[in-house]
Amino acid sequence: MEHVKGNIYAELIMPGCNVGIIPTKMGTLIVDTPLVSRQAAAINHALAAAGHKPVRFIAITHHHSDHVLGTALFGEDTLVVGNRGLYENMAKHDPVAVEDWTKTWTWENPDDVGEMVAAVVSPPHMVFQEELTLHLGGVEIWLFPLPGHVAEQTGAFVPGAGVLITGDALFNEHHPYTGQGNFQVWFASLAKMRDFKPERIIPGHGPICGNEAIEKQQRYMERMTEIRAKWDPAAIPPEAVDELLAFYPLHGRPRTMMRERVIESIRIAGDPQF
Numbered sequence: 001m002e003h004v005k006g007n008i009y010a011e012l013i014m015p016g017c018n019v020g021i022i023p024t025k026m027g028t029l030i031v032d033t034p035l036v037s038r039q040a041a042a043i044n045h046a047l048a049a050a051g052h053k054p055v056r057f058i059a060i061t062h063h064h065s066d067h068v069l070g071t072a073l074f075g076e077d078t079l080v081v082g083n084r085g086l087y088e089n090m091a092k093h094d095p096v097a098v099e100d101w102t103k104t105w106t107w108e109n110p111d112d113v114g115e116m117v118a119a120v121v122s123p124p125h126m127v128f129q130e131e132l133t134l135h136l137g138g139v140e141i142w143l144f145p146l147p148g149h150v151a152e153q154t155g156a157f158v159p160g161a162g163v164l165i166t167g168d169a170l171f172n173e174h175h176p177y178t179g180q181g182n183f184q185v186w187f188a189s190l191a192k193m194r195d196f197k198p199e200r201i202i203p204g205h206g207p208i209c210g211n212e213a214i215e216k217q218q219r220y221m222e223r224m225t226e227i228r229a230k231w232d233p234a235a236i237p238p239e240a241v242d243e244l245l246a247f248y249p250l251h252g253r254p255r256t257m258m259r260e261r262v263i264e265s266i267r268i269a270g271d272p273q274f
Helices: 037-049 084-090 095-102 110-118 183-195 211-230 238-245 255-269
Strands: 002-005 008-012 018-022 028-031 055-059 079-083 126-128 132-136 139-145 154-158 163-171 200-205
Touching: 002 200, 008 037, 008 200, 018 037, 018 200, 037 055, 055 132, 079 084, 079 132, 079 139, 084 126, 095 110, 163 183, 163 211, 183 211, 200 211, 211 238, 211 255, 238 255
Parallel strands: 028 055, 055 079, 079 126, 163 200
Antiparallel strands: 002 008, 008 018, 018 028, 132 139, 139 154, 154 163
16 A cells, blocks of 8 residues: 555556545545455555554446456445446446456466456445535545546545546556547546646556656647547558557557557547547
C-alpha cells in the first residue's frame, strides 16, 4: 500500500488497475478493486497495520473487468457505489471476456486466473446519475463524470487532500486503451482534470503522478488524431506507429500486439465509439 498524500493511499496492481484507498472513521472507501482475494486481504491487512478500519465502501469508475472483479471480496455488508451507466454495463459482465483478457498477460499464479474467471461481480447498491458527494467520517469525496475512455467513466476527488483518482480517464506510463472511446469527449475530461489543480493523481494504471501525465497523454492522443487526419488506418506508415509506441513502455506485451492496438486507437481517433 503506497502512501499518496495525507490520509490517502493506493495499491498499484499490475496486471490489474490502481486502487485508490481512502480511510475514514466510518470505514475505508476504495476506488476500483483488486483482482483476487489475496490482494483484497492484503489491503485490509495493511489498513489494520496502519490503524485504519477495513474496506466498507467501494466506488467503481467504470465497468471494465480489471476494475470490478473484486467488488464481492470485502464482505456482504460492503456498499458499492456507481453511476447509472456502470450499473447497466455491469449487468452484462461476461466471464468469457475476463478469460480473454487474462490471456494478454503472463500470470505467476495460475490459480489467480481461475478465481478471476469465476468472480461474481457485485453491481452498485447505490446508483447516482451525474455527480455524488460522500461525507464519510469527516472525509469529503466527490464522484463526477470523466467520460472518454468509456461513456460512464467516473473520477473521484478528495478536496481536503487535493488528490484526484481518475480510473482509466488517465494512464501514466502505459498506452491508454481507447477501444470504446471518444477522443473529443476525452480531451474535455483531460481539461477537467487540470481544472481541479490536483496535488497528486492516482491514475487508472501506472505510478502516482502529477499534471505531467495529463500533458503527456494529451500529446499522445493529439498525435493520434493528426495521424488519423492524414492517413487511412489501413495505410499508416510503420514509422508513425513506431513514434506512438515510443511514448510509453510495453510492459512485456508483444510488440506486434501493441502495434495492432495503436493502429486500432488511431482508427477510433476519427471514429468515436459513443
